Amino acid sequence: MRLVSAVAVALSLVVAASIGDGSEPVRLTTDGRLKFSPSFEPDGKAIIYAELEKPTLLKLMRLNLESGKTSVLHSSASMSEFEPACSRESPIYAFARLKGTLSVGIAIRNRETGDEVVIPPAEGFSGLRSPAVSSDGKHVAYVFPDGGGERLMSVAADGTDRRELADARSFNNWPDFSPDGREIVFSSTRDGNYEVYVMPADGGVAQRLTNSPYQDIRPRFSSEGQQIAYTSHRDGNAELYVMDRDGTHVRRLTDHLERDDYPTWNPRDSEIVAICERDGRHDLYAIPVGEE
Amino acid sequence: MFGIGSFRARTCEGLTRRSFLQVASSLPLAGTLGNSLSAVHANEASRKGRAKSIIFVFLWGAPSHLDTCDPKPDAPAEFRGPFGVVPTRTPGVHFTELLPQMARRSDRFTLVRSHVTTAPGHPDAGTLALTGYEETKTPLQPNFGSIVARHRGHAAALPPFLSIANGIVMDSERRIEGYGGATLGRSHDPFLVGCREDGEVNIPALQLLDDVNPARISDRRRLSQQLDHVELAREAADPSAWTRTNGHAYDLLTNPQAKAAFDLARESPATRDRYGWTVFGQSALLARRLAEAEVPYIQLNYSRHVEAINPGFEFGWDTHIYNFELLQDWHCPILDRAYSALLDDLVERGLMDQTLVVCMGEFGRTPRISPRAARDHWPHCYFSLWAGAGIEPGRVIGESDARGEHPCTEPLSPLRVGTTIAELAGIDTENRAGLRVLDGGRPIEGLV
Secondary structure, eight states, X not given: OEEOOHHHHHHHHSOOOOTTSOOOOEEXXXXXXXXXXXXXXXXXXXXXXXXXXXXXXXXXXXXXXTTOEEEESSTTOOSOEEEEEEOSSSSEEEEEEEEXXXXXXXXXXXXXXXXXXXXXXXXXSEEOEEEEEOTTSSEEEEEEEETTEEEEEEEETTSOSOEEEEOTTSOEEEEEEOTTSSEEEEEEOXXXXXXXXXXXXXXXXXXXXXXXXXXXXXXXXXXXXXEEEEEEOTTSSOEEEEEETTSXXXXXXXXXXXXXEEEEEOTTSSEEEEEEEETTEEEEEEEEOOOO | OEEEOXXXXXXXXXXXXXXHHHHHHTSOOHHHHTSOTTOOOTTHHHHHTTOSEEEEEEOTTOOOSTTTXXXXXXXXXXXXXXXXXXXXXXXXXXXXXXXXXXXXXXXXXXXXXXXXXXXXXXXXXXXXXXXXXXXXXXXXXXXXXXXXXXXXXXXXXXXXXXXXXXXXXXXXXXXXXXGSOGGGOGGGSOEEXXXXXXXXXXXXXXXXXXXXXXXXXXXXXXXXHHHHHHHHHHHHSXXXXXXXXXXXXXXXXXXXXXXXXXXXXXXXXXXXXXHOSSHHHHHXXXXXXXHHTTOSEEEEESOSBOBSSOTTSOXXXXXXXXXXXXXXXXXXXXXXXXXXXXXXXXXXXTOGGGEEEEEEOSSEEOSSOXXXXXXXXXXXXXXXXXXXXXXXOSOEEOOBOTTSSSBSSOOBOHHHHHHHHHHHXXXXXXXXXXXXXXXXXXXXXXXX
């Protein structure tokens, strides 16, 4: 258990000022360990993320924003778990779990009941990845590597009704459901390198939202669905950007020589939480998002 | 900070008790230990060649050359991968966007793009990469570091060959055979040093008594107290319970200058930050401190295990799954930062001319993306980076074909790598013949 500065937590809960008013990211964790993939719980009071607990093990951690304490989410987990994704409104969450040698499946778990469904990897070396859960907790999207590309898939939360959303002729990764469940935003290399696209949640024609010679990845819908945050390398290293749902009004949120990555929206939309590297340490930071 | 690891628990991972004692017995005795770490022999300059110290950065598991330092942006999509490229400071040369800091420092190293090896699997290719010969060669040949150690002898308090990792590098459950002295003897095995992401250094071989508290030492004051306790424990021990070589091991631990080399807390916070607070980052800083102390050969391992993601193993470069994700999220940012910091630090301290930094894996990865959306083993083409020791930087040696499948210039074998290192370390043809090592090897033209 680690105690985050009460001041820092309090600051993080302050409604953020608009971009350009001098507001600075607020550090939420302090241990500096390698971290990945934060995701807010539905009430916005806690964040789940993956952390390298020791050189051989990734664990899911939970940061309670009210107490400032972090704790291991699954204390009995002996295999690496990572890429957690929470539903916006339901107790369902999903994550990647190491099953064995070069073999990774997706676990879908109900926080309240502890019930769990596992989507197993294919035979042999296989790594499913990047789960996303719809707001109502009824659907889970994930990535299935196949045929030299990455296929976007969808299943019901009970593991049935498996469907292909995007084929494996390119890399398709980091899906995220819109709050109303009608669309999925994701990144794809179908036009050469990673760009951000949006498409109907049951598949279909994808609309391209970004166009950069460098990768635009990890898009995340805001809670109202009107904005999309993502990571882009377009300015020399990983920085955070926000754009409107249609790809317009692109705003850069961070400008730092070190890495800013893995954006996730606070359910109140006033801020994004991301993994920022500062002075060689990796911690969760709250970053204000104001009006354009 | 450094801790004193469990000696007995490490016998299958680190040095065996026997081999460690042999190492210790060959260390200089207490009188010598009191001298400067940089004490020189009368003919030392000629023995050292251009490289007083060598840092061999071993990217164990094998990074994809196409996704790092030899991208093919014009190749078909099934080869080039998803990453964009950025220009380096070397005209016409690009790296992928995953290595922006290294790209900005290409004027500090020479890129070699035409390596080949004959072993397609890790243990054998690892031995080949570190010795110049396959594991099946009889007798097994010594690690490049053991050759340098044998040539230089033990001229200072620190061992002449250190390997930084949490044990001997391994592929799954099997350790790499070419880790040590082989024909030169176990006394030339590497001295193993572990390093945590907080910079705490662990020396597994140096816990010799059960009553020596191996508790972590959090600061320099406590370190000093701990070491005082070690000496007291030694003095109080029944002499019959101590061998002479045990004592030498403690001399190493208690020599002020030797222990200072392991104490990363002596670095400024800014310096520690620039390397990054990762195992590899702080290990790279430790390597620089050891080079500063003129340790002849430091093998800086990215990870102990090759596996990208296996239960109970460190996360290495063997990316049969998650290749693009692991490179993007993890390995490349860590390497980009630490390697760049290492070069900058060596330059700023005036150490670059006397230090050779070689960075490479044991092979490349398949140019054609695998069905699992990753890359597998590819012994037919890979890269290396060479910096320091008078090597003219900002150049490229060798070239791979349009898809990165094969060199289209002279293929360069691991034996050529080892011979080049030896030459730069002052081990010439005659020396090599005398040691019966690297037989038939030729240095890589343009590097010596």
